[in-house]
Amino acid sequence: MTNSPNPPRPKRQLWNFTPSLPLQVAPYWDWPMRPLASALYLLKSWNPLAQRFFILLMATVVWMWFTPDLDEAKTLAFGWIFDIWLRDLVILLVIAGGLHLALWKYRVQEDDYRYDMRPMMTDARAFTFKTQVWDNMFWTLGPALLFITFWEALMWYAYANGWARMITFDSNPLWFVVLILLIPICAGFHFYWLHRLIHVGKLYAWVHSWHHRNINTGPWSGLAMHPVESFFLLFDTMIFFLIPANPLHVLFLIFHHLIGAPTSHAGFENVKIGKAKLPMGDFFHQLHHRFFDCNYGTWETPWDQWFNTFHDGTDAGNDLIKDRRRKIWSND
Ligand SMILES: [Zn+2]
Ligand SMILES: [Zn+2]
Numbered sequence: 001m002t003n004s005p006n007p008p009r010p011k012r013q014l015w016n017f018t019p020s021l022p023l024q025v026a027p028y029w030d031w032p033m034r035p036l037a038s039a040l041y042l043l044k045s046w047n048p049l050a051q052r053f054f055i056l057l058m059a060t061v062v063w064m065w066f067t068p069d070l071d072e073a074k075t076l077a078f079g080w081i082f083d084i085w086l087r088d089l090v091i092l093l094v095i096a097g098g099l100h101l102a103l104w105k106y107r108v109q110e111d112d113y114r115y116d117m118r119p120m121m122t123d124a125r126a127f128t129f130k131t132q133v134w135d136n137m138f139w140t141l142g143p144a145l146l147f148i149t150f151w152e153a154l155m156w157y158a159y160a161n162g163w164a165r166m167i168t169f170d171s172n173p174l175w176f177v178v179l180i181l182l183i184p185i186c187a188g189f190h191f192y193w194l195h196r197l198i199h200v201g202k203l204y205a206w207v208h209s210w211h212h213r214n215i216n217t218g219p220w221s222g223l224a225m226h227p228v229e230s231f232f233l234l235f236d237t238m239i240f241f242l243i244p245a246n247p248l249h250v251l252f253l254i255f256h257h258l259i260g261a262p263t264s265h266a267g268f269e270n271v272k273i274g275k276a277k278l279p280m281g282d283f284f285h286q287l288h289h290r291f292f293d294c295n296y297g298t299w300e301t302p303w304d305q306w307f308n309t310f311h312d313g314t315d316a317g318n319d320l321i322k323d324r325r326r327k328i329w330s331n332d
Helices: 035-045 051-065 078-105 132-160 173-197 201-212 227-233 235-241 247-258 260-264 283-291 315-331
Strands: 270-273 276-279
Touching: 051 247, 051 260, 078 132, 078 247, 078 260, 078 270, 132 227, 132 235, 132 247, 173 227, 173 235, 173 247, 201 227, 227 235, 235 247, 247 260, 283 315
Parallel strands: none
Antiparallel strands: 270 276
16 A cells, blocks of 8 residues: 555635534525524524614614604605704714624633634735725725615605604504514525626626625725615615605614624624623624625525535535535636
């Protein structure tokens, strides 16, 4: 028996931490249907410690105390629109800024639950100001925040002037609750198709490649993108021109982006608070940042599985994506 001249090199460890693998995605779209498993999964996604619940809570607090008066919103005026911008600025500074300071600057939990050990990049010409964090903050607090304010203000103006049909919990309690359950899935559907589109050809080169400069991501990376992308990211809000809803639903959907994008890009699976841990990052999307051609949607959308771009985080998943890429290139 002879030794191979090139003994296999030990595999580089890709991740410092991963959730348990293979990743499990929602069974909502399985065929034959799995109603019980789907109901349990849905229930789990609403666990009060999970982010969805927090986003709804934030939407409720904002709806009750930090929104413009509908009477005031009947006419376009700087004051009430500026109030929305300011409130969202505070939310971003507290959530994205707070997470960045705790996890990346002061490293309060060191590398516990951190996915990727690569640091935020500095002295890198690809980034505005040559620094990933400054770049990310600039594109978030500049155009992204402005567009988020635009879409929200448009909806207030539409409700105030009767362009969109408004319901209340009292007028239609069942639809009110069902819509809350449907909104995260709607957001995922819109996100998949927009995201898939801007991965094609020139659109990728001109627009979406900006977001992908973040190979490893931090909280400020979530909304750091080309202004064309941050404008259309919230186009899903337009669904409220088609379906009757309440401003609370609008805020819940918008906060999936305003809050959900920074948290899902945090780069850490959990944030430790004493002995407790709060779920934070989204490994499904972290895989997209690392391997590009996979996981375009969310764990609640079926498209990645149907179009064979689902990466479950395992080595087999890495091979599947590499194989797919090889086939695409050999067809060119
Ligand atoms: Zn992408
Ligand atoms: Zn991303």
